[in-house]
Amino acid sequence: MTVIERPTLENYAAIARNLSQEFVETAVERDRAAGSPTLEIARLKESGLLSLLVPQAYGGIGATWAEGLKIVQELSKADGSIGQLYGNHLNLTTLGHVSGTSAQKEQFYRETAQQQLFWANAINTRDIRLAIVPEDDHFRVNGIKGFGTGVAVADRRVFTALQEGVDLPILFVIPKEREGLTALHDWDNFGQRRTDSDSFQFQNVRVEQDEIFGHPEPPTHAFSTFLGIIAQLTKTYVYLGIAEGALASAQAYTQTTAKPWLTSGVNAASQDPYTLHHYGEFWVSLQAAIALTDQVAQVVQSAWERDVSLTFEERGVVAIKVFAAKVAATRAGLDLTNHIFEVLGSRATANKYGFDRYWRDLRTFTLHDPVDYKLRDIGNWLLNSELPAITQYS
Amino acid sequence: MTVIERPTLENYAAIARNLSQEFVETAVERDRAAGSPTLEIARLKESGLLSLLVPQAYGGIGATWAEGLKIVQELSKADGSIGQLYGNHLNLTTLGHVSGTSAQKEQFYRETAQQQLFWANAINTRDIRLAIVPEDDHFRVNGIKGFGTGVAVADRRVFTALQEGVDLPILFVIPKEREGLTALHDWDNFGQRRTDSDSFQFQNVRVEQDEIFGHPEPPTHAFSTFLGIIAQLTKTYVYLGIAEGALASAQAYTQTTAKPWLTSGVNAASQDPYTLHHYGEFWVSLQAAIALTDQVAQVVQSAWERDVSLTFEERGVVAIKVFAAKVAATRAGLDLTNHIFEVLGSRATANKYGFDRYWRDLRTFTLHDPVDYKLRDIGNWLLNSELPAITQYS
């Protein structure tokens, strides 16, 4: 096992870059194997990057969101599954801060940093099969929850369940050791194959009082639901990373392997006038999406720093900006992962190259929630000054 | 005449905003009348904004390029012609700095600030009809030069002419009073109608030694041709401004005047689900283009500050970034100015609204030099690591 320098604000980016380069080498193979991301999470732990967003006061690296999400992009360049897992993790490590008591905030930040805990979740509030029931001084949970991305390998596992007589879902976290949880091993999708987003069966799982988060509850301040917006921005960075990875691989293939077309009149594929044109198009759309997203990340960071003073109006306007970035990244990424093939040619469809994984991953993950409704929210804000409704997705 | 506060680094943006709002009110009318932008230039002079880029050491406002070009965007929102005239002017006021002797730099900066001089040019090196001949201690110029945008109303007029036996064109500036220059009044194009981009006839026009700039000449340092890149970025801001103006007018029309479609099942045009969707699309593309351009403007500003230490490699990479912004702005703008009509409806084609001027202006000005070749340069850099050839356009 390699000895790794502990990450600091000075070197975390370089550590992530190295890790990404390591992951890219096995990406095609891991995509084919699908299954559990045990290896990936182990390497993330070793790298020390799991405490990236934990404030230095609690023993973490203390990066801002704007900095941390660039690392999501960096890892997604290698592999969309890792990007998603790591992005979710970063979000969840701040759950105590946003929705918890001050004791929870302190506890979760500190233990995450000290033990390099990996966080995962199955929050999806549209899935209502999980029931939570109070029992003495604790709770019991029974039922099924789907889309547990990375939960199987997580140290801290976050879920929502419904309690009779309570309108809003109850959000809680339990440690890996907690008994009664079984993975159903039903994640078999054509993209993001290495996220292991299984469903989980709960059998009388015990949940303690202090494992329940105060939220979601009818939001008394806008900050308590702000993580939903950050989650949208986090996905955007995964999309950007996948697209960047696709462009980089395509570029290498064109430079080394692709052949000139018979009527092109040029000696190398990299001289084909249309190939140059397509690469120009790919690059422009991707750079524009990245620039917009990075700009929006700054806005998100400022809003984050407003903490509980964030107003609903401010939250709504930030949401609109995040939606715009998400749409731009989705469009640019899908366009790129579809059309690179036209400049790569038939031989690039061989499975050994795995060029389809970029499209499969992006197509799968961009379906998380429909961008058309993000566009609608933007239009509704422009024309009718309405802010987006507050849901898990906005 | 309104008494105007002298602009400073604190208030120049507000002054520009007011001016833009003033211009927008007469935009349709001035577009229809076409002709000379006498009024516009007079108002710019009064505003004090002509010395925006002149360093404070020489009596100017001392804004950076990144700041100054946002003003080009602001004015272009009202009227693409003004945006183009003002953008050109900002570029030309730095000509002494980039291509001149230190005496020229000092002189031109200082007199521009003191007298609020307006600069314009007909540099177009593809037009080779103007000849310059040495005579004793000065020169004489004869022939014709096309596309003299705003030259008729300019205090300082910049041209290029060819000298026998000299490979590269000679760049010079003459004051408004100089005799022998006649406007041919042949600017009659469907867009940017108020730029008065006439051709000029030269009859034995005298040019002094110290009115000749040292460049273009075989570039010994990359900085001497850097204004070509800035000119590309300046156009990009005009495009963004035109698109922003179009979106703002369309938005107001949809909110106040457009009617719901008969099968839409909604009571107001601003509730039509497709209209919301289209506005979302317009906004996303435009925001992405703006974000990319603003980011690139920072890069340009840093390169500018490197002054003569700028390397050819650095210059080339900055050029690639500027090209990307230009393509993104062109695409987003053309898309928007074409498709707003689909959400505005038939009645919006009435000439009193002048909604077509956004398309006519943008379509005309984006033809200045083809974006396809910008895409090619980007592709060629990505695939073959080649930097763009240095021309007037790159």
Add this chain to the structure above:
Amino acid sequence: MTSLIDLGTRTKAHVIKDDQEAIAIAKELAAEFVKGDSDRDRHRRLPVEEINKYSESGLWGITVPKEYGGAFVSNVTLAEVTKIISEADSSIGQIPQNHLYIVESIRLDGNEEQKKFFFDLVLQGKRFGNAFSEIGTKSVVDVQTRLARSGDGYVLNGRKFYSTGALLADWIPVVAKNDDDNTVIAIVERSTPGLNVINDWSSFGQRATGSGTTIIENVQVPESHVIPQYRAFERPTTQGPVAQIIQAAVDVGIAKAALRDTLFYVRNYTRPWIDVELEHGYEDPLTLYNIGNVVIQVHAAEALLRRSGEYIDRANENPTDISVAEASIAVAEAKAIAAEASILASNKLLELAGTKATLEEYNLDRHWRNARTHTLHDPERWKYYAVGNFYLNGVNPPRHPWL
């Protein structure tokens, strides 16, 4: 008071016998009309002489049924003729749009006497105009113009906008609500007292259509001149699709005109760009790529236009809920793609031709202005909706003149 413009000396129209002749005559006329297209646009000049030639050629009568002496050409041919003329001059192409609509309306809902009377006029070369749309109403179906019973006839009052062709018409059909609130068409002769047509069309495109305002004040209308239009939409008929295929054909014509001028301009004038070592602009591989793309889109629009004509012809033979719905949907498809093609072609024209092509003397922006104006007749976005709803949910489109 009626404002009348001089319609010039006119002769009785030729009677066209079949589809082939219709197309041949359209091509001849187009070759002539194309010459003054740009000039008429620039000066907003009503094409009086050209419209006389057009209607005298017999092309305004080709949809009259055979039993009344017409050629009753297929809708494929009707679309082809409209496309050919519109490529030459899209204003001229648009002007008979409503004339043809009325001929169809009479065929579907006129009584025997009306058919004999009006079809004879049509074959003689008489022209219908249009006074359909109103301004300031809630939506396009909200009609304020009233046809009120008065003795054994009617009296008509109202105000219409977008009256394409009315200035040049012999008879002006006016859409109105009758006393039962049903939509009818009252066909009024141009010189009837109380009818006033004003050329105040001021859109930036389709400038030579003279689509202006019609003011109707206490106009007397005999019962025999009233067509019960509402019936056309109570049962399955091709009234809607016929209205739309003519629209689509005008758009395809505009796209073809833009492509024609692109080929001409680029081939003859466009200089090669400085970054590429070529002798001629027309060798530029990116130019060729773009032109290839425009050609394909324009041909796709033409192919879907033909296909929609075939659907209408089938629906005509056997008009049922489903055959008419299929025809409506096929036309909606053609119109949607035609709008895209016309916008694409009229934009690419300038991009490929270059800055010099923006000189007013070439007037090459007219194709964009025409496309952008004419394609807005009814919104594209609800076409896609109708097509999707039909194929996904099996919901037939609503029956009205916009589908």
Add this chain to the structure above:
Amino acid sequence: MTSLIDLGTRTKAHVIKDDQEAIAIAKELAAEFVKGDSDRDRHRRLPVEEINKYSESGLWGITVPKEYGGAFVSNVTLAEVTKIISEADSSIGQIPQNHLYIVESIRLDGNEEQKKFFFDLVLQGKRFGNAFSEIGTKSVVDVQTRLARSGDGYVLNGRKFYSTGALLADWIPVVAKNDDDNTVIAIVERSTPGLNVINDWSSFGQRATGSGTTIIENVQVPESHVIPQYRAFERPTTQGPVAQIIQAAVDVGIAKAALRDTLFYVRNYTRPWIDVELEHGYEDPLTLYNIGNVVIQVHAAEALLRRSGEYIDRANENPTDISVAEASIAVAEAKAIAAEASILASNKLLELAGTKATLEEYNLDRHWRNARTHTLHDPERWKYYAVGNFYLNGVNPPRHPWL
């Protein structure tokens, strides 16, 4: 040594008499083939039984000229049949592509004896495979396989990739250079010693085509089995356009399959999105809009496919430089738009269906994988170039199997 897979029990093929019958039979077969499509893709299973049924149906013989007992259907029908089968299973649709190419090659350049011999085999239901392309060469026209004179016959040596259909073929036509460096086709029976076909096709799409490697080592070929293919491109013939229209038809079939599954999935499974108050996902106006758009693009591709078939039929009647060029260009247009439509439809399928549709059990990504793989056969970008160059500069496209 030859690796042979068991082709199963086969009966003599039915002989199809006309276009109508061909289309009717294709529809019947398609209804059957569609059932196992997803399964075969998932397991990369060669459709042996299906291909037997397909060739026994007589559809592999429909392009045999009438004087040799075939139906010689129009190219419109040929495209229609290929489209219908490809919609059901695009791998099956692609497999006869090269068989049909060889039938056309024999028709154009075979001698009388060869025509009698091979056409008879074709009508019996015998299948040609393909060993055309090579890997590791400079470009697609650089052929390393050699057919060398040897006594009164020839000896053949080489290595081929992308041998679609070869595993299931009775005869394998091999493209080779002869001693004069001309391109010929040597037709080799599958059991000939020295011929070895390996199923090593590993692309992510068109998985059930078994397009693998053919190794040819010192294979003996009699003179009577060699077709002078180069001649097809020395004069104007429809060899190129026929090759391409089959390709385009496969792409249109993939687009149609994606659209079919979109309609089915969205109608039956897709939930409404939370931000809109609707009972069913299929009522979402944006979904309908998008489906409308996909429908229109797919219909445009179908319409241009039919149009290109008409062009080829005309060129067949009178093959001249210009008629063949027009046919090539029309097919290039159809193929370009078919590629766009198939990519659009296979992407929108998932966007409209939603996340659940990405479950491997539905296998709905196969349409994208198939589209993305099959549309790369030859690059789209150079189609646009050819179309532009023809319309702008009047330059006829080069004659080769890729145009």
